[in-house]
Amino acid sequence: MERIAVFPGSFDPITNGHESVIKRAALLFDKIIVAIGMNSQKNSFFDMATRMKMIEATFEDYDNISVSNYSGLTVDYCKTIGANYLLRGLRTSADFEFERSFGQINKQMDSSIETIFMLTQPEHTALNSSIIRDILKHGGDAEQFVPEKAWKIILKNI
Ligand code: ADP
Helix, strand or coil, rough: CCCCEEEEEECCCCCCCHHHHHHCCCCCCCCCEEEEEECCCCCCCCCHHHHHHHHHHHHHCCCCEEEEEEECCCHHHHHHHHCCCCEEECCCCHHHHHHHHHHHHHHHHHCCEEEEECCCCCHCCCCCCCHHHHHHHCCCHHHHCEEEHHHHHHHCCC
């Protein structure tokens, strides 16, 4: 059976932290699907098409990494596409506490899906999409925090 992992998130925008986790996980799974959750309660900074383009460009040279989007429960989405792994990144103990309850509840809802955690690289611990959005809103330069190919797309969309 193919080992398919879903890496869910908002990716608004993708950061070097996301990129690092995805590339490292791509060595462990047959396929990684970076899945952008559609959240009607959350106004995104970049629209869905732009967020998808950034991820597509970042991983264009990786055959086993693709991008998609979904609405509804993440475990339901995993089931629909035949994924048995849910991948999440861990930066801090706060991430751990948050992820623990999600992982345990998801497991209770669907015991066939395993949540796998990957520790962030130390240099990416402080990085998150909301900091990037703040920098961009104030006209700052966030190039060093974002994958090169995604940055080119950001420049065309701000
Ligand atoms: P969410 O909207 O669910 O917080 P994000 O797009 O922020 O989604 O993150 C998606 C996934 O990427 C989560 O598992 C998160 O822990 C992980 N992640 C976010 N930032 C980093 C980082 N700097 N290093 C490693 N993993 C990260």
